[in-house]
Amino acid sequence: xxxxxxxxxxxxxxxxxxxxxxxxxxxxxxxxxxxxxxxxxxxxxxxxxxxxxxxxxxxxxxxxxxxxxxxxxxxxxxxxxxxxxxxxxxxxxxxxxxxxxxxxxxxxxxxxxxxxxxxxxxxxxxxxxxxxxxxxxxxxxxxxxxxxxxxxxxxxxxxxxxxxxxxxxxxxxxxxxxxxxxxxxxxxxxxxxxxxxxxxxxxxxxxxxxxxxxxxxxxxxxxxxxxxxxxxxxxxxxxxxxxxxxxxxxxxxxxxxxxxxxxxxxxxxxxxxxxxxxxxxxxxxxxxxxxxxxxxxxxxxxxxxxxxxxxxxxxxxxxxxxxxxxxxxxxxxxxxxxxxxxxxxxxxxxxxxxxxxxxxxxxxxxxxxxxxxxxxxxxxxxxxxxxxxxxxxxxxxxxxxxxxxxxxxxxxxxxxxxxxxxxxxxxxxxxxxxxx
Amino acid sequence: xxxxxxxxxxxxxxxxxxxxxxxxxxxxxxxxxxxxxxxxxxxxxxxxxxxxxxxxxxxxxxxxxxxxxxxxxxxxxxxxxxxxxxxxxxxxxxxxxxxxxxxxxxxxxxxxxxxxxxxxxxxxxxxxxxxxxxxxxxxxxxxxxxxxxxxxxxxxxxxxxxxxxxxxxxx
Numbered sequence: 323x324x325x326x327x328x329x330x331x332x333x334x335x336x337x338x339x340x341x342x343x344x345x346x347x348x349x350x351x352x353x354x355x356x357x358x359x360x361x362x363x364x365x366x367x368x369x370x371x372x373x374x375x376x377x378x379x380x381x382x383x384x385x386x387x388x389x390x391x392x393x394x395x396x397x398x399x400x401x402x403x404x405x406x407x408x409x410x411x412x413x414x415x416x417x418x419x420x421x422x423x424x425x426x427x428x429x430x431x432x433x434x435x436x437x438x439x440x441x442x443x444x445x446x447x448x449x450x451x452x453x454x455x456x457x458x459x460x461x462x463x464x465x466x467x468x469x470x471x472x473x474x475x476x477x478x479x480x481x482x483x484x485x486x487x488x489x490x491x492x493x494x495x496x497x498x499x500x501x502x503x504x505x506x507x508x509x510x511x512x513x514x515x516x517x518x519x520x521x522x523x524x525x526x527x528x529x530x531x532x533x534x535x536x537x538x539x540x541x542x543x544x545x546x547x548x549x550x551x552x553x554x555x556x557x558x559x560x561x562x563x564x565x566x567x568x569x570x571x572x573x574x575x576x577x578x579x580x581x582x583x584x585x586x587x588x589x590x591x592x593x594x595x596x597x598x599x600x601x602x603x604x605x606x607x608x609x610x611x612x613x614x615x616x617x618x619x620x621x622x623x624x625x626x627x628x629x630x631x632x633x634x635x636x637x638x639x640x641x642x643x644x645x646x647x648x649x650x651x652x653x654x655x656x657x658x659x660x661x662x663x664x665x666x667x668x669x670x671x672x673x674x675x676x677x678x679x680x681x682x683x684x685x686x687x688x689x690x691x692x693x694x695x696x697x698x699x700x701x702x703x704x705x706x707x708x709x710x711x712x713x714x715x716x717x718x719x720x721x722x723x724x725x726x727x728x729x730x731x732x733x734x735x736x737x738x739x740x741x742x743x744x745x746x747x748x749x750x751x752x753x754x755x756x757x758x
Numbered sequence: 759x760x761x762x763x764x765x766x767x768x769x770x771x772x773x774x775x776x777x778x779x780x781x782x783x784x785x786x787x788x789x790x791x792x793x794x795x796x797x798x799x800x801x802x803x804x805x806x807x808x809x810x811x812x813x814x815x816x817x818x819x820x821x822x823x824x825x826x827x828x829x830x831x832x833x834x835x836x837x838x839x840x841x842x843x844x845x846x847x848x849x850x851x852x853x854x855x856x857x858x859x860x861x862x863x864x865x866x867x868x869x870x871x872x873x874x875x876x877x878x879x880x881x882x883x884x885x886x887x888x889x890x891x892x893x894x895x896x897x898x899x900x901x902x903x904x905x906x907x908x909x910x911x912x913x914x915x916x917x918x919x920x921x922x923x924x925x926x927x928x929x
Contacts, residue, residue: 590881613878615871629871
């Protein structure tokens with residue numbers, strides 16, 4: 323089969339340090355009354371004139387982009403302390419800010435720093451959280467996001483996702499009819515874009531492993547579909563499925579040992595299979611002659627949800643992960659596809675045809691009520707943040723593919739635009755697992 | 759008088775030539791008059807003079823290689839069946855020849871589901887070839903879903919151009 327790769331197949335695979343110049347821009351169209359907060363410029367004690375990274379700017383950006391907070395401008399501040407002991411609460415309560423963050427970065431070694439911050443409630447006049455995070459120049463941005471996460475969780479009760487990543491596919495028009503497809507990973511704020519794979523043939527359906535170290539994806543290199551798993555740090559990848567016909571829609575099991583995939587075979591009947599990654603053995607779960615695809619695991623590992631048009635049009639079904647009889651899950655509307663469960667297991671996101679428009683809808687699994695959360699005509703590929711509180715999805719703006727995030731209740735929506743061609747298929751990473 | 763004759767011959771020549779046309783898919787799925795084949799070298803000449811005789815096909819003319827489909831359909835249109843038959847003949851004549859049938863869908867809806875729709879279309883052509891004797895080993899299918907559109911826009915006519923199967927001969 324692969325001797326046919328002798329002509330015109332170029333696939334470039336990258337390891338973790340391959341940064342890309344352009345980045346996602348984020349336009350906030352936030353909530354009606356975001357809470358005013360003050361993030362005071364951080365103090366700096368070190369060998370160079372300025373600190374390696376403007377920590378306050380990163381924290382401000384994270385809080386502002388959540389749509390829930392409105393950081394006040396520096397010019398409005400009556401004092402700019404860098405130590406909690408110097409905070410004068412009346413200077414802040416008079417401005418109406420509900421939270422004040424002060425902090426400092428101190429250099430403790432050649433490439434060793436200490437990021438220290440404190441969060442205060444000026445009305446109750448007490449500290450809500452204070453923390454010190456060690457960092458190097460390379461981990462400074464991550465440390466700032468961790469600080470923002472802690473501040474966010476203290477103020478909202480919701481776990482922050484500022485330290486998470488997103489993966490997505492871009493397609494850039496080249497000369498003639500050629501397109502260049504890229505698989506990209508970036509911070510959730512658009513920084514640190516790096517390209518992990520590039521190909522002149524389509525790339526589809528990226529999926530994060532539960533430990534955030536790998537991405538599975540579909541590649542059409544060699545003019546056929548096959549499924550790869552790639553290690554993000556090393557760039558090494560291995561092919562896990564290249565059977566005749568369709569190989570598609572990979573998604574990791576909660577323990578990371580299996581993939582649910584779609585196989586079509588020579589006869590072209592797409593069905594749901596479970597692939598054991600180590601042994602490459604597959605177990606078939608569906609046998610219907612309908613299109614059965616887009617499998618995804620429930621967070622408890624018990625069920626696989628998938629799209630099937632066995633009732634005439636696409637609807638969402640679920641089946642026991644060990645096999646059995648599929649049961650239908652969606653009954654509202656003529657088109658429901660591409661299911662994704664929130665990590666807390668309470669909600670199901672999907673692509674739903676709403677009066678002729680393809681939009682993202684979220685269904686509460688227990689109450690079975692459906693909420694349309696996006697407003698475009700060609701919205702697709704919903705993916706929950708690991709805190710289950712918002713989703714990222716692909717939409718179109720003036721004909722270009724762009725990404726948007728929306729809170730799970732549909733109230734806060736934000737555009738993310740990338741300069742590099744058509745952006746699609748975003749997937750939000752799990753919470754990073756800190757390993758030493 | 760001679761100018762008239764030249765004019766008449768020129769008009770006759772123009773009428774006999776038959777204009778080659780690129781097949782334009784019908785954006786209205788309910789319209790069944792679309793002629794998908796540019797393989798018919800007999801356009802414009804059949805029965806023109808009402809006399810006996812049979813046409814000889816241009817041996818160098820290439821067969822059309824794209825078949826278009828109606829919305830939400832994987833049925834090969836009646837007008838395309840001759841084209842498929844012509845490919846079947848070609849494949850039966852040359853048992854070492856093989857084709858890759860590339861199925862496509864328009865961009866509406868979910869991507870992996872659209873892979874399934876493109877595959878259905880490729881399979882419809884495959885079944886039609888096999889019924890006419892082509893061996894399974896000569897046929898490979900691949901679905902690109904909405905990933906390789908021919909037309910980049912979002913109008914109905916763009917969608918119609920993208921709902922297709924492309925027939926590629928492989929070595």
